[in-house]
Amino acid sequence: MDVAALAEEKAAKPDEGRSAPLEGPPPPPPKPDGAHPRPEDLVAKAIAPVKVEYLRAPPSRSRSTPEAGDAADDDVNKKKNAPSNVVKEKKSRRQLKRERQQEQKSALHICPEVAKSGNVDACRYNNNCRFSHDLDGFFAQKPADLEGSCPFLSVGEPCPYGITCRFSGTHNKPVESQNPPEKSFEINSLKKDLQKLLWKNKVSFPKANAQLKLLGLAGGNKTKAMPDVNQVEIHSESLNGPDNLHLDDDNGVLCSSANEAEPALITCTEKDCLEDASVIDPSRPLKKAKSSVDEGRCLADNNSGTYHMDKDFKGINAQNGPQEISTDSLCSSKVDLSLKPHPRERKLIDFRGKLYLAPLTTVGNLPFRRICKALGADITCGEMAMCTNLLQGHASEWALLRRHSSEDVFGVQICGAYPDTIARAVELIDRECLVDFIDINMGCPIDIVVNKGAGSCLLTKPMRMKSVIQAASCTINIPLTIKVRTGYFEGRNRIDSLISDISDWGASALTIHGRSRQQRYSKLADWDYIYQCARKAPDALQVLGNGDIFSYLDWNKHSADCPELSSCMIARGALIKPWLLTEIKEQRHWDISSEERFNILKDFVRFGLEHWGSDMKGVETTRHFLLEWLSYTCRYIPVGLLDVIPQRVNWRPPCYHGRNDLETMMASDSAADWIRISEMLLGKVPEGFTFAPKHKSNAYDRAENG
Structure with a gap:
């Protein structure tokens, strides 16, 4: 039975009635009284007491092996009509590098600016761009669009992936929605300016360094002379500590740790966190300080020069997104930096x-x-x-x-x-x-x-x-x-x-x-x-x-x-x-x-495409994390199939079939079946696709896996 046929059958008869198992022989008839173990005996052995009518003969392979679900058994794969290469092969660094180079030379590696606009002249680097500008070659190699509509259109936003979106055919179609889409956005992304400063070790940590000094934990992280206590701005010249080693108190050797930073990204410090108070030089004008207290806390946006309000989403409105606030209104008033809140006074x-x-x-x-x-x-x-x-x-x-x-x-x-x-x-x-x-x-x-x-x-x-x-x-x-x-x-x-x-x-x-x-x-x-x-x-x-x-x-x-x-x-x-x-x-x-349950998976896929992207890379990233999650959900046993409820987390499910084909597939511990579920949501897997669960959550004999 192929994926399309399974999807049609699932849509035709969703959950009513009990169908035969997805694959394999029909379930055995119930055994006479006393032949089947009692539910309490199964519970004592940490085996899920599934009703007798849902039990079936186990497959030839062992369920408890770490490779369970890797489709290594050819007979099982033939019955399930699934790919046999679901074990991830280990590739050498040279092979991975060669694949990356081939990918970069491919027409599918198209310039993001060209993809977004569909115009070859949109890229400002022209022939110097490291991406491909071959639109004809891209369309010749691009896989067919997936079923459904672009996830970004459903939230009222233009798709940022343009022609690379796997739903690009729906970009010009109107979105049928009676209610306006609820505003959905993400924050806490790493800004490029900050990332470059971190790469160059040029971000200062005045609060942390001062607190470490007070606690006597500075260790090997020596810095140059600290500035005057009343000086509210720390200059980059005062934090050029080159040492980035600390003493490992276990082995007695120097180990690398977080580095001292040089230029101050946020130059505000607290008066009571510094020692050796001295008189401020009246001839030097003071710069305005940014408040570090809870009220009116501000967060710098390095790209736009705006600030977003505080830690409790007070400046974030679910409908309008982050609200921009003038820096003058936040930082114009003088703040007494000596009023550091006591730990018990925190929110x-x-x-x-x-x-x-x-x-x-x-x-x-x-x-x-x-x-x-x-x-x-x-x-x-x-x-x-x-x-x-x-x-x-x-x-x-x-x-x-x-x-x-x-x-x-x-x-x-x-x-x-x-x-x-x-x-x-x-x-x-x-x-x-x-x-x-x-x-x-x-x-x-x-x-x-x-x-x-x-x-x-x-x-x-x-x-x-x-x-x-x-x-x-x-x-x-x-x-x-x-x-x-x-x-x-x-x-x-x-x-x-x-x-x-x-x-x-x-x-x-x-x-x-x-x-x-x-x-x-x-x-x-x-x-x-x-x-x-x-x-x-x-x-x-x-x-x-x-x-x-x-x-x-x-x-x-x-x-x-x-x-x-x-x-x-x-x-x-x-x-x-x-x-x-x-x-x-x-x-x-x-x-x-x-x-x-399938609708919950649909929502996850939609959220994943919004988060990781709707292009080819985003689709496969969403598929990967969906498969990782399915390696856990297969351990769930529906309530209606149990003799004793509720299910305990340490119960091992026996080999059983569900009340319909989809429920049987969801109960499978085979990665081949997880891939089939992903194909029902995200289309066919690429050629040569492999997958093995990272945490081996379908292996019950390993202590670290529960």
């Missing part, structure tokens, strides 16, 4: 009872957060960003800080190993982005992060934890939150002994994942220990729990068992079934149909 975020979507690696991108926001999330947080990459101006890392206009309470999560790196990163984020809070990840279990001294490694170094939290919390005026695990080694929990100190160091909220670093995602989360920590926490520190929440009953149980717990963070449960947020809001088990 706090009330997490109590709120649905907090966890920062999720790879899948927790902006389009996915928009899906979760529409399904009931109250607070969202971006994916974990590495501080060193942010300070070096990596565009891919800054993309993790992007915020959509629908995210009314939004935070970013960062990860770093040293207080100087983290302090400068939080100052840069606070200065350049609109965020409501910054979260520091001290629980990441990934080896590449831990081996560099970040993530869970900080749990073994409480004094460095103290330095990191103090330096970061005193550098910014927005709330600082921390995410940790119970400890580094299994059976040796330690957060309960640090929880009071974490509050004193300046954190506003603490999220505890109920597993140790050594456990990764194996075994169930230890909620009794989370309750113990919440009861020990001071009133000023909000404590949130995290781990294994997969139904509204789990949410209710944790809230009732420990009233001291402010809220619970939703993580893997939202990856597998994002409508979990709706279930908690509406206090019900949602037996969601395959058609409703």
Whole structure:
């Protein structure tokens, strides 16, 4: 059965009735009483108790192998009529470089200016342009347009991709919409001017450097003489510290960290953050300072010279976008920079009872957060960003800080190993982005992060934890939150002994994942220990729990068992079934149909094309992240198929078929089926397309995969 036929069949009979399995023999008849294991016995073995009439014989391949779903079995591929090359082959650097060079020489690598206007003369570089200007060659190689309309037209904006858009045939068609489109926009993008300064190591961090000096954490990062305390503008000549090394207190060697910057990008500093006060020279006129207090906070736009108001979206209107404000009205009045707010006087975020979507690696991108926001999330947080990459101006890392206009309470999560790196990163984020809070990840279990001294490694170094939290919390005026695990080694929990100190160091909220670093995602989360920590926490520190929440009953149980717990963070449960947020809001088990699930995927694709672009590259990027998400959603078992509800996050689904063909395909752990679903939404995959899930979320025998 080809994709077109499947789509037509799905549209003809959406979800009513029970159809035969998509592929393979018909389901076996129910066994006599006593022949099939009892549901309680299956639950005891962490096997999902699927009703007998939906069970079917397993395929020849093993479900628990790490390669499950890679379509390596030829017999399975023939039955599923799917490509056999879904395992991503490893290419050498030379091969990748050769492919990039060939792509640049291709007519498909057309100049963006020419593509946007459709006119060869639109490019100002003419023959010196590194892109192709061959329109005839481009149209000869361009794949056919996809079905549907351009996503940018639906939001009332002209398509920025012009003829390269995979929906370019619909650009001249009127959009049929009875209601005006809701204004949708993104902020927190990395500006080119700032990126160039970061590349050249020419961004100064006066607040972070002053705070590090006060805390005695300057280490090897020596700077030249600090300016007078009353001088409100720091000149670039005073911050030309060339040293960018700090002492690794574990190995006793010098290591590279965030570099001292030279010219001041924002030249405002606080009087009480500097030492050695001296009398200001009355002969030198003072320049106007920009206010650094919460009221009237301004954010510089390097491209337009305008400023956008503050951290709570007060200057952002959902209908009109960012509002430009005159700099004269913000910076003309003199501000007493000595009035630094106490950490307890900051604007706090009330997490109590709120649905907090966890920062999720790879899948927790902006389009996915928009899906979760529409399904009931109250607070969202971006994916974990590495501080060193942010300070070096990596565009891919800054993309993790992007915020959509629908995210009314939004935070970013960062990860770093040293207080100087983290302090400068939080100052840069606070200065350049609109965020409501910054979260520091001290629980990441990934080896590449831990081996560099970040993530869970900080749990073994409480004094460095103290330095990191103090330096970061005193550098910014927005709330600082921390995410940790119970400890580094299994059976040796330690957060309960640090929880009071974490509050004193300046954190506003603490999220505890109920597993140790050594456990990764194996075994169930230890909620009794989370309750113990919440009861020990001071009133000023909000404590949130995290781990294994997969139904509204789990949410209710944790809230009732420990009233001291402010809220619970939703993580893997939202990856597998994002409508979990709706279930908690509406206090019900949602037996969601395959058609409703498919509509959610449609919305994700539309949001992805708006975010990553509707050209060929944007379509394939959207496809990639859709496939990564499908590698999690296949673990969901519909409520109507279970003998015992609700489903638990650690249950392994047996081989079963759904109530129709689409539901059966969505339950498959084969990447070949995920690709078929993506083709129903984004057209045929390119020739030679390969895919393997990054986190092997369809492999159940690996501890790190749950």
